[in-house]
Amino acid sequence: MATPAEKITQKSKGLTFRRYKEGDHKPQGWKESIFQASWSHKCPTYVHRTPPCQGSCPSGEDIRGWLGIVRGMEKPPAGTTWQEYAFQRLTNANPLPAIMGRVCPAPCQKGCNRNTVDDFVGINAVEQFIGDTALKNGYKLAPPGPDTGKKVAIIGGGPAGLSAAYQLRRKGHACVIFDDHEKLGGMMLYGIPGYRVPRDTLQGEIQRILDLGVETRLNTRVGRDVSVEQLEKEFDAVLWALGCKKGRGLPVPGWENTPNCISGVDFLSEFNQQRKHAVPKRVIVVGGGDTSIDVASVARRLGYSFISEDQVKNFGHDNVSEGSEIGYVAHDAAVLGVREGAQVTLTSLFPIDQMTAAEHEIQDAMREGVDIQAGVMPVEILKNNQGLATGLKMCKCTVDKKGIPSPIAGTEYVIEADMIVSAIGQFGDLGEGLDALNNGRGFIDSDPFYQVKGRKGHFVAGDIIRPHLLTTAIGHGAVVANTIDRYFQQSEQVKRPKVDVHHFNLLAKLHEAELAPEEFVAEALEDLRGTHAAKFAVHNYEDRAAFEIISPQGLFLGHFNQVARNLRQEIHISADEVLGHFSERMIGLTDEGAITEAKRCMSCGLCFECDNCVVFCPQEAVKRTPKKEATTGRYVYTEYSRCIGCHICADVCPTGYISMGLGE
Ligand SMILES: Cc1cc2nc3c(=O)[nH]c(=O)nc-3n(C[C@H](O)[C@H](O)[C@H](O)COP(=O)(O)OP(=O)(O)OC[C@H]3O[C@@H](n4cnc5c(N)ncnc54)[C@H](O)[C@@H]3O)c2cc1C
Ligand code: SF4
Ligand code: SF4
Structure with missing residues (x-):
C-alpha cells in the first residue's frame, strides 16, 4: 500500500531519490535502457557490505539480520521460532532490547537508507517487539562459556557494566558487579522515570543477565566500602563502569x-x-x-501540594495555615495536601x-x-x-x-x-578513594581499547569516559569484554575494524544449515590451479562488511514503492490529564505490525531473495541455488559459462549485493 500523500508531505520534502524528473509525464523505460547495456568480461560476484543502520548503532547490532528474520527471509534452524531466533541475533550485541526499543533515540534510524525512498524503517519499534516477546516467552541469553578461572570486578551496574558482564560470561570469565545502590540498573532505574522504562521490563532484562552466573555486591561503594587495592588482590581485572551521577550546577551568580x-x-x-x-x-x-x-x-x-481551608479545619494542623505549600519534603504531608x-x-x-x-x-x-x-x-x-x-x-x-x-x-x-x-x-563521582582515576575533569581517560591509561589490568566503559547514550554504554561493554579477554590471553590488542559492529556471518550460517565448506587438504588435490569445482571454499563471495558501508547510491532504489511506516500507538496525555499519570505511553507492535514493518527494510548489502537477477538475466545465467544447498546470502549462483558480463543482474539488484568483478 502506498503512503497517503498527506502522511508523507513532511518527509517527502527531503526525498533525494525521484523516479521522475521535473516535467516528465511519461514513465521512463528503465528496463529498456538496462537491456541496451553493453557486455563486459566481468561477471557477478556476491559482496556483503554493512548497512548504514548498523554502522550508526553504537551497540553494533546486526539490525538487517534481525529484521530479515522477523520478515521471514532468513529462516531459523529447526526447533527455533523466528521470534526466538531474532532475539538471539539481536542479543549477540545488546542484551537489553526491550529497554533500548523504548528509549534509545535511535541513531540507526537517522542513518537508514530507506529515508531516501520515503521514511526510515521503524527499527526501534521492532526492537521493542523482539525484547517484549522474549520476556513474555522467557527466552534465555546465550549460555556462559567454559570456565576460564579468571575473575573480573565490574564497578557499576548500569548498561555498560551489565553489557560487559554478559559478554564476559559468554567468554567464560567470572564477574562480580559492585554497585552503591540497592538495585542494579544505573541511570535506567535511578535516572529515567518508570513511565519511559517500565520497572518490570527492566528487572526482567537484568535478571536474564544475572541468570548467567553474574554475582553482585550491592549497597557497596568502591573506594569507600572496599578499596581499589582490595579489588586488585581479589580480581584478575577491574572494569570501571561507574557512570556520571554528579550534575553540573548553573555557572551563574x-x-x-x-x-x-x-x-x-x-x-x-x-x-x-x-x-x-x-x-x-x-x-x-x-x-x-x-x-x-x-x-x-x-x-x-x-x-504541587498545598493545604486547603478544609484540611486546616479537619486536621487542625498547628504548624500550617491555609495555602501553605507542602512542597517536596514530607510524604505524609504531601499525601494530605490538595494537589495541583x-x-x-x-x-x-x-x-x-x-x-x-x-x-x-x-x-x-x-x-x-x-x-x-x-x-x-x-x-x-x-x-x-x-x-x-x-x-x-x-x-x-x-x-x-x-x-x-x-x-x-x-x-x-x-x-x-x-x-x-x-x-x-x-560528570563522575570520583571522590572517596577514587581520586587517582580522575583526569581532572571528572572522567576517566581511556585508550582506544578501553584500557585505563597507565593502569595495567584496569579497564573503563560507559558514561565515565564521556556521557552519551545507553546504546553507547552497551557497545563499550561489548568492546571492553573483548579487550579484557585478550588481556587474559596475554595477546596484543589488535586494531578494531573500521566498521566495528556485529555482522552477518556467512560461514556460521552455512555451519548452522550443515552446508559448511569441506576442510582444505592440499595433499588430496591433484590440481590447485582452478578452484571452481572445489568444495573447500565459499565461491564468488566477498565479505567487505568490516570496512564498507553501503550508501543509497549502491542500491537499486527504483525497486521499492513508498510504504508508510507502521507506527507504534502512543497514548498522548494533555496538560489537564498529566497530574498523577505515571503509566507507560507507548504501545508495542503486534506480531503482524512487526512483520509488516520489517518488510520495509531494503536489506542493504545482503541478498533478500527478490529474484530480480534470475528474472532479468538475458542469458539465463543466474539460477536459484537448489533448496537443499541454499541459505541466506547463497540464494542464487551464476553459471559463468553462460554469463556475458552485461551487468544487468547488478543493475537490478535492489540491495547492492552484486558487484561485477569476476574476471578482473
Ligand atoms: C535522566 C536521564 C535520562 C536519560 N535518558 C536517556 C534516554 O532516553 N536514552 C538514552 O539512550 N540515554 C539516556 N540517558 C543516558 C544514559 O542513561 C547513560 O548514557 C547510561 O546510563 C550510562 O551508562 P553507564 O553504565 O555508563 O552508567 P550508569 O547508568 O550511570 O551506571 C553506573 C552505576 O555505577 C554506580 N556507581 C558509581 N560509582 C560507584 C562506586 N564508587 N561504587 C559502586 N557503584 C558505583 C552508580 O550508582 C550507577 O548505578 C539518560 C541519562 C539521564 C541521567
Ligand atoms: S540500540 Fe538504538 S541505535 Fe541500536 S538498533 Fe536499537 S534503537 Fe537503533
Ligand atoms: S533499509 Fe534496512 S538494511 Fe537498509 S539501512 Fe534501513 S534498516 Fe538498515
Missing part, C-alpha cells in the same frame, strides 16, 4: 549552596527512590537534553529543533504542559532574604559552533521560581 537549587540527576534520583512526592508551585529546569525533559515531565506529573499542576518552565540555549532530547519526548513534554523557552541563557539566581531562590534572570542568546552562548544585550527578563533545576551535564 547565586547558584552555589542555595537550598532550592538542585541538579537534575539528584532530582530524578530522589523521585525514583520514592523520596520525592511533590514539587513546589513554580519550577524552572535549565537544559535541553534527556535529563531536563525527564525532570520537567516528572514535575508536571507530581504537581505545577508551573514548569524548561529553558534551552538552542532552538527547540536543535535540542538534544528525542523529538517525540520534547513534543510530549509540551503537550503535557511544559513551557519551553528556547534560545535563552540563565544570567543570575535571584534570592530572598532567607537565601532561597525566587527567580532566574534570563536573557536571549546566540550560540557559537563550539556551543558557547553569548548574551544579547537588553533582552534580560525574569522567570519566577520556587525551585531551579540544573540539567546541563554530568
Whole structure:
C-alpha cells in the first residue's frame, strides 16, 4: 500500500531519490535502457557490505539480520521460532532490547537508507517487539562459556557494566558487579522515570543477565566500602563502569549552596527512590537534553501540594495555615495536601529543533504542559532574604559552533521560581578513594581499547569516559569484554575494524544449515590451479562488511514503492490529564505490525531473495541455488559459462549485493 500523500508531505520534502524528473509525464523505460547495456568480461560476484543502520548503532547490532528474520527471509534452524531466533541475533550485541526499543533515540534510524525512498524503517519499534516477546516467552541469553578461572570486578551496574558482564560470561570469565545502590540498573532505574522504562521490563532484562552466573555486591561503594587495592588482590581485572551521577550546577551568580537549587540527576534520583512526592508551585529546569525533559515531565506529573481551608479545619494542623505549600519534603504531608499542576518552565540555549532530547519526548513534554523557552541563557539566581531562590534572570542568546552562548544585550527578563533545576551535564563521582582515576575533569581517560591509561589490568566503559547514550554504554561493554579477554590471553590488542559492529556471518550460517565448506587438504588435490569445482571454499563471495558501508547510491532504489511506516500507538496525555499519570505511553507492535514493518527494510548489502537477477538475466545465467544447498546470502549462483558480463543482474539488484568483478 502506498503512503497517503498527506502522511508523507513532511518527509517527502527531503526525498533525494525521484523516479521522475521535473516535467516528465511519461514513465521512463528503465528496463529498456538496462537491456541496451553493453557486455563486459566481468561477471557477478556476491559482496556483503554493512548497512548504514548498523554502522550508526553504537551497540553494533546486526539490525538487517534481525529484521530479515522477523520478515521471514532468513529462516531459523529447526526447533527455533523466528521470534526466538531474532532475539538471539539481536542479543549477540545488546542484551537489553526491550529497554533500548523504548528509549534509545535511535541513531540507526537517522542513518537508514530507506529515508531516501520515503521514511526510515521503524527499527526501534521492532526492537521493542523482539525484547517484549522474549520476556513474555522467557527466552534465555546465550549460555556462559567454559570456565576460564579468571575473575573480573565490574564497578557499576548500569548498561555498560551489565553489557560487559554478559559478554564476559559468554567468554567464560567470572564477574562480580559492585554497585552503591540497592538495585542494579544505573541511570535506567535511578535516572529515567518508570513511565519511559517500565520497572518490570527492566528487572526482567537484568535478571536474564544475572541468570548467567553474574554475582553482585550491592549497597557497596568502591573506594569507600572496599578499596581499589582490595579489588586488585581479589580480581584478575577491574572494569570501571561507574557512570556520571554528579550534575553540573548553573555557572551563574547565586547558584552555589542555595537550598532550592538542585541538579537534575539528584532530582530524578530522589523521585525514583520514592523520596520525592511533590514539587513546589513554580519550577524552572535549565537544559535541553534527556535529563531536563525527564525532570520537567516528572514535575508536571507530581504537581504541587498545598493545604486547603478544609484540611486546616479537619486536621487542625498547628504548624500550617491555609495555602501553605507542602512542597517536596514530607510524604505524609504531601499525601494530605490538595494537589495541583505545577508551573514548569524548561529553558534551552538552542532552538527547540536543535535540542538534544528525542523529538517525540520534547513534543510530549509540551503537550503535557511544559513551557519551553528556547534560545535563552540563565544570567543570575535571584534570592530572598532567607537565601532561597525566587527567580532566574534570563536573557536571549546566540550560540557559537563550539556551543558557547553569548548574551544579547537588553533582552534580560525574569522567570519566577520556587525551585531551579540544573540539567546541563554530568560528570563522575570520583571522590572517596577514587581520586587517582580522575583526569581532572571528572572522567576517566581511556585508550582506544578501553584500557585505563597507565593502569595495567584496569579497564573503563560507559558514561565515565564521556556521557552519551545507553546504546553507547552497551557497545563499550561489548568492546571492553573483548579487550579484557585478550588481556587474559596475554595477546596484543589488535586494531578494531573500521566498521566495528556485529555482522552477518556467512560461514556460521552455512555451519548452522550443515552446508559448511569441506576442510582444505592440499595433499588430496591433484590440481590447485582452478578452484571452481572445489568444495573447500565459499565461491564468488566477498565479505567487505568490516570496512564498507553501503550508501543509497549502491542500491537499486527504483525497486521499492513508498510504504508508510507502521507506527507504534502512543497514548498522548494533555496538560489537564498529566497530574498523577505515571503509566507507560507507548504501545508495542503486534506480531503482524512487526512483520509488516520489517518488510520495509531494503536489506542493504545482503541478498533478500527478490529474484530480480534470475528474472532479468538475458542469458539465463543466474539460477536459484537448489533448496537443499541454499541459505541466506547463497540464494542464487551464476553459471559463468553462460554469463556475458552485461551487468544487468547488478543493475537490478535492489540491495547492492552484486558487484561485477569476476574476471578482473
Ligand atoms: C535522566 C536521564 C535520562 C536519560 N535518558 C536517556 C534516554 O532516553 N536514552 C538514552 O539512550 N540515554 C539516556 N540517558 C543516558 C544514559 O542513561 C547513560 O548514557 C547510561 O546510563 C550510562 O551508562 P553507564 O553504565 O555508563 O552508567 P550508569 O547508568 O550511570 O551506571 C553506573 C552505576 O555505577 C554506580 N556507581 C558509581 N560509582 C560507584 C562506586 N564508587 N561504587 C559502586 N557503584 C558505583 C552508580 O550508582 C550507577 O548505578 C539518560 C541519562 C539521564 C541521567
Ligand atoms: S540500540 Fe538504538 S541505535 Fe541500536 S538498533 Fe536499537 S534503537 Fe537503533
Ligand atoms: S533499509 Fe534496512 S538494511 Fe537498509 S539501512 Fe534501513 S534498516 Fe538498515
